[in-house]
Amino acid sequence: MAHYLFNLTKTDPSTGQSLPDLAAAYLRSNSWPIDPSEPHAQALTSGDQVLLYLGPPYRVFIARAELASAWTDAAHGVQLTRIKHWTPPIPMETVLARIPPTENAHADFPRAVVRITAVEYESALAAATD
Structure with missing residues (x-):
């Protein structure tokens, strides 16, 4: 089992949806689109744990899920199960404050699929339960 952050930063201009609205639509469909050119796309497998993140300007975790x-x-992506929505969303700075200084964590990511460590994943879960 691996841990990933799914980073949503772009909307479809033709729909006019905001990032939160677009993410909500994906979650309602129990799926998440992923471009096949993403470096980790082909490595994703059933049982992997994911954090669903809205990138700039929001920089918040909105849910966790299992693939x-x-x-x-x-499907042009993955199917999700065991989705846990976080209301309110968890700010990235709250999670970063929980990650040990030796971890290589930051708030903005150039890719839509980011492999993260178990410590980073567990830090986000801990922040969500506080």
């Missing part, structure tokens, strides 16, 4: 499927071309 119900590996990445598939037919």
Whole structure:
């Protein structure tokens, strides 16, 4: 089992949806689109644990989930299960404050799929339960 952060930073201009609205639509469908060119797309597998993150300007974690499927071309992404929404969302700075200084964590990511450590994943879960 691996841990990932799914980083949502772009909207579809044709829909006019905000990042939070777009993420909510993905979560309602129990799926998350992932471009096949993402470095970790082909490594994603059922059982992996993910944090769902809205990038700038929000910089918040909105949910955690488990992958119900590996990445598939037919779905253009992955299926999600055991989704736990966080209301209110968890600010990245709250999570960063919990990560040991030796971890290489930051708030902005250039990719949509980021492999994270178990410590980083558990830090976000701990911040969500406070």
